[in-house]
């Protein structure tokens with residue numbers, strides 16, 4: 276029935292602005308979010324050309340949900356993740372089908388709700404250690420500090436390990452080259468292009484080597500000191516692959532580790548950076564967050580999952596930050612057989628692309644979408660249009676496995692930083708978006724003053740953040 280009424284894919288509107296040979300690739304690379312965000316006005320599914328390849332961009336939230344949930348089996352991951360698969364193996368972020376299902380079951384226990392009881396105080400300790408190194412009056416590079424914090428939390432919580440400072444720095448230096456390579460390689464007309472000695476490929480390969488070295492440090496070699504009980508390393512080394520009946524290989528262990536580092540650090544650090552930027556821009560929101568932290572958390576007490584639950588307003592703020600600054604700029608799927616997507620029949624082999632960031636900035640879902648308003652996320656706030664208006668963590672079988680971990684981490688990091696330090700923006704400096712496959716937050720610098728000292732010196736009594744000057748806005 277559907278097949279007879281469905282329209283052929285050639286009826287999908289073609290986005291304007293295509294140039295000879297390269298198609299829409301220059302527009303996509305020049306301003307990914309501007310370009311992807313502009314497409315919803317042409318339809319819920321829009322065709323673009325990346326060089327010789329035709330790609331369908333899904334701009335309608337309900338259709339993105341259909342693609343991720345109802346069509347998940349027939350539309351596995353596409354070119355962007357395949358690049359990583361070649362470099363890092365079959366970790367959860369790269370795999371599909373039964374291999375993915377089995378691995379997800381194996382890994383799931385480290386993200387179980389019972390684990391949060393141990394993770395939350397550990398996250399607090401790591402955050403206190405890191406921000407405890409800040410000196411009064413120091414100017415702090417916020418994205419860099421948040422990168423280090425997020426990497427350290429994942430390493431210690433999931434792997435029970437500590438990275439050396441030089442490894443942490445190497446990791447963060449290598450990541451952008453890896454991500455750039457990932458996106459450029461996914462646009463190549465043929466995978467063999469990734470083997471050409473182009474600068475982007477060479478930097479990608481070098482970054483992969485660095486990342487693998489850092490991962491080796493986190494998981495240690497098999498047979499070295501036994502990994503601590505309950506860690507992901509111990510879980511993976513004790514697991515059996517249901518398909519082969521054999522223990523997982525060391526390559527599998529490393530692949531899962533790089534997955535967690537890749538998926539669980541930059542997403543968090545850019546969200547935390549934007550969280551701070553939005554509080555600097557909205558002192559009334561900052562004051563309310565701080566009031567809630569003071570009212571709901573006992574001074575000096577260890578944080579618990581229950582204590583975090585009480586931070587309802589802080590969570591609404593984090594929710595709105597994730598809506599407006601959704602880290603995953605674009606993700607892809609490939610149809611492995613013919614499927615029906617909304618009004619269209621999509622043939623096997625079609626590549627489909629969607630941007631969660633662009634979706635969350637669509638005025639059809641969120642009126643005045645670029646306005647930061649935590650009220651939208653509160654009970655009784657203006658509801659977003661449509662049931663699938665918020666998908667920062669994805670949907671379906673690949674939905675973020677670290678979602679609960681991420682919410683807890685954002686609340687713990689925000690509470691720990693804001694209760695201890697007053698943050699004052701450096702004039703003229705603010706966060707900017709740098710978009711590859713992820714939306715990175717770069718540039719924010721703040722001067723830090725201990726909060727108690729700030730109050731003693733007569734600085735704003737509510738303030739953990741001081742109002743930015745006009746020059747910084």
Ligand code: HEM
Nearest residue numbers: 367368538539542543603667668669673674675676677681
């Ligand atoms: C603000 C923070 C985060 C956001 C917005 C986020 C977002 C996402 C999204 C959109 C996906 C789905 C990707 C797809 O469909 O292809 C995903 C998957 C995943 N995320 Fe997260 N993530 C966050 C934090 C984390 C953390 C902290 C971890 C781990 C420590 C993590 C681990 C993963 C893994 C392993 C997957 C792959 C799941 C699978 O395919 O089964 N993420 N994440």
